[in-house]
Amino acid sequence: MRLDKYIAKSRIIEIESTDLMGALLELMEVSTARLQDGLNVRKITNQLMAREKTMTTYLGNGVAMPHIRVKMKRPYIFAIGRVKDGIEFEGLHEYNEVRLLFLLLASENEKNYLNVLASLARLFRDRDLVDNMITAPDTKTFAERVFLGFSGLLAKPERRQTRFNRLLLKESEKIARESKCSAILLFSDTFAGGIEGARGFPNFRTVLVTRAASDRAQESGQIETAIEVRSFSSQRLSQARSAILIGLTRGIFKHNDRLLCVGGIPSSNQLDTLMVIDIEREFQSVIDRENDLLPPSVKIEVLERMIGIATELSVEGREGKPVGTMFVIGDTEKVNSMVKPLVLNPFYGYRMEDRNVLNPFMDETIKEYSVIDGGFVIRGDGIIESAGSLIHAPAEFYHNLPSGFGTRHSAAAAVTKAADCISLCVSASSGQVTLFRKGVMFPLLEKPIGTSS
Numbered sequence: 001m002r003l004d005k006y007i008a009k010s011r012i013i014e015i016e017s018t019d020l021m022g023a024l025l026e027l028m029e030v031s032t033a034r035l036q037d038g039l040n041v042r043k044i045t046n047q048l049m050a051r052e053k054t055m056t057t058y059l060g061n062g063v064a065m066p067h068i069r070v071k072m073k074r075p076y077i078f079a080i081g082r083v084k085d086g087i088e089f090e091g092l093h094e095y096n097e098v099r100l101l102f103l104l105l106a107s108e109n110e111k112n113y114l115n116v117l118a119s120l121a122r123l124f125r126d127r128d129l130v131d132n133m134i135t136a137p138d139t140k141t142f143a144e145r146v147f148l149g150f151s152g153l154l155a156k157p158e159r160r161q162t163r164f165n166r167l168l169l170k171e172s173e174k175i176a177r178e179s180k181c182s183a184i185l186l187f188s189d190t191f192a193g194g195i196e197g198a199r200g201f202p203n204f205r206t207v208l209v210t211r212a213a214s215d216r217a218q219e220s221g222q223i224e225t226a227i228e229v230r231s232f233s234s235q236r237l238s239q240a241r242s243a244i245l246i247g248l249t250r251g252i253f254k255h256n257d258r259l260l261c262v263g264g265i266p267s268s269n270q271l272d273t274l275m276v277i278d279i280e281r282e283f284q285s286v287i288d289r290e291n292d293l294l295p296p297s298v299k300i301e302v303l304e305r306m307i308g309i310a311t312e313l314s315v316e317g318r319e320g321k322p323v324g325t326m327f328v329i330g331d332t333e334k335v336n337s338m339v340k341p342l343v344l345n346p347f348y349g350y351r352m353e354d355r356n357v358l359n360p361f362m363d364e365t366i367k368e369y370s371v372i373d374g375g376f377v378i379r380g381d382g383i384i385e386s387a388g389s390l391i392h393a394p395a396e397f398y399h400n401l402p403s404g405f406g407t408r409h410s411a412a413a414a415v416t417k418a419a420d421c422i423s424l425c426v427s428a429s430s431g432q433v434t435l436f437r438k439g440v441m442f443p444l445l446e447k448p449i450g451t452s453s
């Protein structure tokens with residue numbers, strides 16, 4: 001998504017105020033100057049402040065992103081301010097870390113709002129890119145770097161290939177051809193910065209698997225498409241199973257494809273692993289046809305987001321402790337008939353947009369509530385209906401799972417037989433993330449017991 005078209009030089013400023021209210025007023029002033037939309041600066045700033053009190057917009061990496069829908073003709077207004085030394089807001093320490101304050105005003109009628117929020121959050125997750133903006137020596141350079149960053153041109157310097165990497169890439173193509181693979185999956189998180197090889201294989205269909213896909217990667221070479229899978233694991237090719245699953249549901253792969261995975265330890269800059277995967281054999285128990293995988297009511301981006309959150313939860317835990325939970329996605333009408341609330345629904349009273357998992361600010365909230373006993377019920381379009389729910393399908397839908405799986409996993413399996421939904425289980429005891437569809441289990445991330453990251 002091209003975000004640079006919404007950036008204007010006059011809305012890139014150095015913030016003078018040291019408190020949030022003052023800083024927001026400065027950004028609102030430059031946002032509304034010269035506009036005929038009749039936006040009420042004070043009123044909107046107060047609404048932004050009220051919102052910040054109920055839900056922080058601090059994204060990490062020194063970036064906060066207050067955002068709000070307003071009545072206006074333009075689809076979006078972006079304003080970005082650089083803060084010297086953090087800002088004061090109700091004594092909360094995360095605001096001391098703010099160095100960039102990004103204000104997003106969106107029209108009430110804009111349907112793409114959550115996607116824009118998600119794209120911005122993804123952009124600001126790139127530490128190097130943010131640092132580059134923060135450390136600009138003067139305002140002019142700061143503005144230039146903002147433009148470059150938003151247009152995807154401010155890339156990390158590419159590393160030169162080592163001889164060994166070159167050899168592996170060359171042999172990969174040969175192996176893929178001779179073993180009749182239909183595509184090569186290049187795990188680009190192996191490289192801390194870009195690498196020449198990430199341009200893809202000249203004579204072979206290449207799919208990039210990455211934690212953060214930029215549009216630029218796909219524009220700059222033979223990369224046919226990129227699959228974004230979050231993974232904080234330090235294991236080789238740990239994103240493979242999730243990536244293939246997403247590729248199948250997106251129609252990038254067919255169930256009878258054979259794939260060559262090429263990667264190494266994340267950020268090691270060293271390729272060291274080649275793995276041939278026959279999708280049919282690997283996933284045989286889950287799918288007969290790729291179309292069966294995704295329930296009709298579930299949006300693929302919702303499943304992708306939930307796989308990301310479940311993976312992060314399993315790897316990070318919460319406050320140093322492992323977390324177990326269950327997400328049931330889709331067919332909520334039927335699922336709700338099998339739900340008993342264990343606690344008062346914490347999402348009660350949230351606006352739909354604020355409890356949609358596609359909203360990047362929901363990640364933290366979901367993780368926070370994952371420590372509550374019970375599971376989450378999520379609509380196929382991403383709206384969370386409840387958390388802290390006991391999800392219990394009728395007895396006839398229960399079947400034996402391999403030993404080691406207890407009542408949480410049994411319930412997660414059964415509900416996907418009883419309703420046309422998907423469930424994702426994060427195991428508190430083993431750290432595994434398991435997807436269930438039609439009662440069949442499919443481990444996405446296997447974490448050896450006792451590993452913390």
Ligand SMILES: Nc1ncnc2c1ncn2[C@@H]1O[C@H](COP(=O)(O)OP(=O)(O)OP(=O)(O)O)[C@@H](O)[C@H]1O
Nearest residue numbers: 324373374375390391406407408409411427428429
């Ligand atoms: N039907 C259910 N719906 C929601 N949550 C459940 C359900 N059954 C169990 N749980 C939750 O799972 C927790 C762990 O139960 P148990 O150890 O039997 O499951 P498990 O499948 O082995 O999961 P884990 O691998 O996380 O230990 C329970 O304390 C409860 O919070």
